[in-house]
Amino acid sequence: MTKQITHKNMVIPFLQNQINSVLKQFGSPIYIYDEAGIRSTSKEMKRAFSWTKNYKNFFAVKATPTPAILKILHEEGMGFDCSTRTELLMVEKLGIPGEDIFFTSNNTPKEDFVLAIKLGATVNIDDLSQVPVYIDALNGNSVARLAARYNPGDLKSGNIIIGEPTEAKYGMSLDDLVDAFTTLKAQNISEFGLHTMVASNELDAAYFEDTTRLLVTAVNEVEKKAGIKISFVNLGGGFGVNYRPDQKPFDINEASERIKKVFQESGKDLEICTENGRYVTGPHGYLVTTVRYVMHKYKTYVGVDASMHNLMRPGMYNAYHHITVLGKQNDESMNYDVVGSLCENNDKFAIDRKLPQLETDDILVIHDAGAHGHSMGFNYNGLLRSAEVLMTPDGKTELIRRAETVNDYFAPLIWD
Ligand SMILES: Cc1ncc(COP(=O)(O)O)c(C=O)c1O
Incomplete structure (x- = not known):
């Protein structure tokens, strides 16, 4: 046939x-x-989010940890999301400045926090139990930015790769976030941020509107209860790839419009970043x-x-x-x-x-x-x-x- x-x-x-x-x-x-394809998708992402203040995609290094690819992405204005010490050492070797590094790890040993702090990366704390370890690693020094990872719990929305949030080992509840920031605000940290990632390889742009709404609600709660200002949010990765020929490609412009709508409704002045890997290099x-x-x-x-x-x-x-x-x-x-x-x-x-x-x-x-x-x-x-x-x-x-x-x-x- x-x-x-x-x-x-x-x-x-x-x-x-x-x-x-x-x-x-x-x-x-x-x-x-295909370098031309990677550059074209990178430009398309930047264009789609040009309405935001200082938008940056921190490319998830785990997706394609090859120096030649990372160099192309940095030329296109991306930062890097590292999940382990080796990935941090890779971006250090590439000469990537600290402001372009996010460190979203889990079950993290103290020495990895020490390295991330030395590089000037934005550390993303995964669990309340890591807060004293991070403070120990900080050793009284000042840092520009610190984030913490939110796990919204009973969402009934995880997909096959990420799983149900209640079954996921990543991130903290709202109560734990409040405790974490209440402790961390005594440190010499200039700006705080909130991160979440509740979907992976998602083709439905509406998902990212929900994620944004979830994050904005959490920002309000944390600001009120921990008495801090959140100045940036990281919506995680998860923009999908149409692996099957009958699937429509992810509509990044629709996702961006939906995210914009939530931010505009909230009246909040937040910097937005993402840490997509798959969408950038997958196809x-x-x-x-x-x-x-x-x-x-x-x-x-x-x-x-x-x-x-x-x-x-x-x-x-x-x-x-x-x-x-x-x-x-x-x-x-x-x-x-x-x-x-x-x-x-x-x-x-x-x-x-x-x-x-x-x-x-x-x-x-x-x-x-x-x-x-x-x-x-x-x-x-x-x-x-x-x-x-x-x-x-x-x-x-x-x-x-x-x-x-x-x-x-x-x-x-x-x-x-
Ligand atoms: C914390 C975190 N950020 C970003 C990503 C990148 O996801 P994707 O490549 O699907 O966009 C992952 C995927 O494993 C992740 O766990």
């Missing part, structure tokens, strides 16, 4: 030459990122992999040279990632499970997927892998992470991360 070509498959013919030359030069499997990264075998068992399996350790979202969340077969874009005549070589039966990129008739050496392009893709990779079964390549706006390709080697895998092992 030949079907009308989807918009996702249509992207590929433009990239076909680059994909072939990248595979020839750097091998398969490989990640390819602009592709995992390219090559067919090894077509196997006829009780079902027909296509074994490719990438595995779940290259992209674990399908295996972990049952997430859909669209697949295009190079040169066979508009055919869906067969039914396949697309699998890797990990000794885990959930090592499947697609189950019962309609694809063209496949054979050894066919090239599969797995879409929307530019965020929480390579970065979620792992080494189980001794499998090695692939290289990453950047396709620049003039069509050139640059290696931005080499593939791991067996020596990388062996390096920490003690052999005698």
Whole structure:
């Protein structure tokens, strides 16, 4: 059966030459990122929120922790949201100034607070129990900004990735926020902020209106009960990616208008920031992999040279990632499970997927892998992470991360 070509498959013919030359030069499997796309989405976000005072998206480093990508995002005016010490050290190595770093961690050791404070980052406190540890790390010094993370509790709105807020390990109740700020206001901190993140990969713009309303209500309560002024809010990440070809893309302008409406109604003069990762780089990264075998068992399996350790979202969340077969874009005549070589039966990129008739050496392009893709990779079964390549706006390709080697895998092992 030949079907009308989807918009996702249509992207590929433009990239076909680059994909072939990248595979020839750097091998398969490989990640390819489209710089022009990343820059265009970054500009679009900035434009959508240009009505706010000093809007900044602190890109969630965990989504795509590759220096070449982070440099592009910083050029586009983004800051960085780090969740761990290593991510802090990465942005320090890139020379990112403290005002462009948010530190949203959880279960945080004191030494990580010390590092974040040294870098001048905005620390985002996750729990009341961390307040004395943070104060200890502060050691009487002054800081420009401090935030705390709000968990609204019984919301009945979490989605599969973030879960129900009452079941989430992140953030504090309103009462705990009030206690935290009441203690923290005695420290030498110039500005306070409030953060929340209640949805992940959300395509419905209305969700972010609700999040904003929730945050504005919490700001009013905290200001009144803790006797402080909140000057900035962080709406978290969570702007979604239309992974399925039949899904409409997230409407950032609608989200921005809805958020604006809530702020205007509240009459509050707050700086707004976000920490989106997926929306920024997700659609602009592709995992390219090559067919090894077509196997006829009780079902027909296509074994490719990438595995779940290259992209674990399908295996972990049952997430859909669209697949295009190079040169066979508009055919869906067969039914396949697309699998890797990990000794885990959930090592499947697609189950019962309609694809063209496949054979050894066919090239599969797995879409929307530019965020929480390579970065979620792992080494189980001794499998090695692939290289990453950047396709620049003039069509050139640059290696931005080499593939791991067996020596990388062996390096920490003690052999005698
Ligand atoms: C605290 C926090 N901020 C931001 C993000 C980024 O989310 P996304 O990439 O879906 O926008 C995450 C995702 O894990 C997160 O946990």
